[in-house]
Amino acid sequence: MRSTDDTDPAPETAPGGGRTSPLSREEAARYIGAITAELGEIARRSDLDLLAYFLEMARMEAQELTKAQRKAEAKARKGL
Template structure:
């Protein structure tokens, strides 16, 4: 289940301007789906790094976070 990181992801920062369309719409930042996708991708990369450093428990926990984020991405969206 280990794979090398594909790329480094840049997460949202408090210094970043709000996303287009977010101003005045009552939404700020990323949607739940975008957040889950980001967590899924980034936790996979962190898990790989943890396994390379022989931090097996940490890698396992990061894999669980990745799997949970993936499960949320596959679940039908609730209104």
């Protein structure tokens, strides 16, 4: 379940109902990874195997995006 810690900001709703994201690409991927991990645990405990599988795939993709972003940033820093 989601903790009461407010360190993972969710995207905010903009005027007019549109979505804006104050999050960077890496922050969004990290947040999505955390949420899908929690939802996946709920799905597994409820014997929702296919849903748990899809949530795990989403978590893994978010993790890979985060890792790739960090590598790109490290490479850019070395190049400076």
